[in-house]
Amino acid sequence: MTDAIPLLSLKGITKVFPGVRALENVHIDLYPGKVTALVGENGAGKSTLVKVMTGIYQPEEGTIEYKKIPIKLVNPEAAHKIGITAIHQETVLFDELTVTENIFAGHYLYSGWLKRLNWPAMHKQSREILARLEVQIDPYAVLKELSIAQRHMVAIARALSFNAQVVILDEPTAALSQHEIIEFYQIVERLKQENKAILFISHKFDEIFAIADYYTVLRDGSYVGSGQMGDITEARMVTMMVGREISQVYPKKSGLPGDTVLAVKNLSHPTEFSGIDFSLRKGEILGFYGLVGAGRTELMKALFGVTQPSGGQIIVGGRARHFANPAAAIRAGIVYVPEERQSQGTIIDLPIYQNISLPQLSHLNPHGILNEEKEWALADNYANRLQVKAFSWRQQVATLSGGNQQKVVIGKWLATQPQIIILDEPTKGIDIGSKAAVHQFMSELVGQGLAVIMVSSELPEVMGMSHRIIVMHEGLMAAEFNAGAATAEMIVSAASGAGAEVA
Structure with a gap:
């Protein structure tokens, strides 16, 4: 791929579990000052490979080289000493501790012959590391008071505190807003400038093509190929991942919607949403779109009996219902696939x-x-x-x-x-092949007469799969559109509170 010498190389890695070969003859090179994207469907072996890199798993076959020297990562501590760290989607930090305590947990600084904890030195270093990342976080702040994006920054600062040379970023943007994602890109650029070798794992192609220099593709636990990002297209990468072309990302929805199966009238909650009015028909996918905090998930939980609305009506099959709990909703034919x-x-x-x-x-x-x-x-x-x-x-x-x-x-x-299925972020954090399977199955379900409510933060998914789209903003219905009647700009504008309309 390049004349540069890899900082970390894995060659011919094979990992076997009872009944399954999780990895077979896998190769990957990570270069200093460069981002390598590890790409593959769920189940392709990405997580297993990361665990090999971090000493959690030992491979049955293959070699690991650090600066061209063969090494053995017999446990996570060995990987830590080499300078390999992983920052996962769910950051493993301590909510009740301060930022400094999290950064130095497990490798505290001591002073004097009594080996007392040197808090002034640790606070000073924490402040310096955060300044290098150009983020405004108080080292004395308690972690639970920070946003998800800020917690990711603390995790990265922790990696820099013990001079990590290889930084693995595993789905780091899954819970970030668009603004926070842009800030994250800037952090990655600073890590590159510090000559860190970065492994980036994401299902979002826009992110991969935005920040990666190289790519490696896995499929069913096997190495498929690698190269420079500038030499591959998104379509070609998809084909490498799934072994086939996915020409129709959003399958055509079968038939026309039928009779109304659910009507919601002026539904309200004391703190989460107010004045919600909509109907759902047999054989229809009704999409809900909105920014974080819009109240979509809270509304779905009320429809499923998890929480209790303060007013309004839920009418199923022409009959007003009150769901004291989810079991009552299930008996009425409503089920809920949660985001978590x-x-x-x-x-x-x-x-x-x-x-x-x-x-x-x-x-x-x-x-x-x-x-x-x-x-x-x-x-x-x-x-x-x-x-x-x-x-x-x-x-x-x-x-x-x-x-x-x-x-x-x-x-x-x-x-x-069921008669009605609520899908809350049904494809969150899953790969393009699995997304296609879920989308195809949704299309089949509505073809059979099932009514679907789909909550999604992915605008192409909402626009591609829905018969109608309801946009929420700060607990209110901001707009309602028929499929094909709204542009992405119109939907995002409504979601941000810039305008409300029905089309």
């Missing part, structure tokens, strides 16, 4: 088949005696339909990639055969 799939959507320590059958236990086991055969058959049907990638339906959900975890959550609720 791990903490709210699944029991990650249970196997796939038990997660999918969980809402159906009383139906599958009417006499209170577990019928594993029925549970397995139900799970097999929906896991296959959603193309969940696993070596067995007995595999723990915790061991699946993010995209496959999402498919399990969707399968679990579809198995209840």
Whole structure:
């Protein structure tokens, strides 16, 4: 790829778990002062490769070289000493500690023969590191008082505090606003100027093409190819990732919507939203778009009985309903796939088949005696339909990639055969191949008459998949558009409070 000498090289890496080869003959080079994007679908082996790089996993085959010298990363401490650090989407920091305490946790500075903690020195160094990053964060601030973006900056400052040479950024922008993402790009540029070798993992192609110098593509645990970003197109990268062309990103929605199945009238909540009015028809995808804090998720939780509205009506099938809890909503034919799939959507320590059958236990086991055969058959049907990638339906959900975890959550609720399914950020954090599978399945569902509410922060997804789009701003309905009647600029303008309209 270049005449430069890689700072870190992994060659011929193979990692095997019982029943599955997670990595096979994988190669990657990371160069000083450069960003290398690691690209691949969920389940391609990206997370496993990062764990090899950070000493969590030891490969069965292959070599790791640091500055062309073979090394062994026998544990995370060994990787730490070499100068390899990973900053994940969910930053592992301590909410109740200060910024300085987080930066120096595990490698505190001491003074004197009594080895007392040298807080003045640590505060001074914290302030210097944050100044290098050009971010305004008080070293004395308690972490829980900071924004998500600021916490990412503290995680990066922590990496710089022990002079990390290889910085792994794993989906770092997933929870950031557009403004914060731009600030993050500037931080990455400063890391490059300090000659750090950066591995960047993201499902967002605009980010990859904006900041990466090189790319490496994995597919099904195997190395597919690598090169310079300037030598590849987005379409070619997609083909390398999935092994096929994805020519139709947003499949055509089947048929015309039918009768109204849900009507919401003047629904309000004391603190989250007010005056919400809309209807949902059979065979329709109704998209909800808005900026962070617009009240979309809070509205969906009220529709599902998680929270209680202070006023208004929810009418299902022509009948006014009050959902005291989610069980009541499920009985009425409404199900909800939450944004936080791990903490709210699944029991990650249970196997796939038990997660999918969980809402159906009383139906599958009417006499209170577990019928594993029925549970397995139900799970097999929906896991296959959603193309969940696993070596067995007995595999723990915790061991699946993010995209496959999402498919399990969707399968679990579809198995209840609902009338209405609420999908809150259904493709958040999943790769383009898994997104295409979810989109295709959504299209099939509405073709069969299911009514879908889709909450999404991805504007192309909202515009591509929805029959109608409702835009929310600060808890209010700012605009409603029919598919094709609004430009991206009109939708974003409404979401930012610049205007309200119906089209």
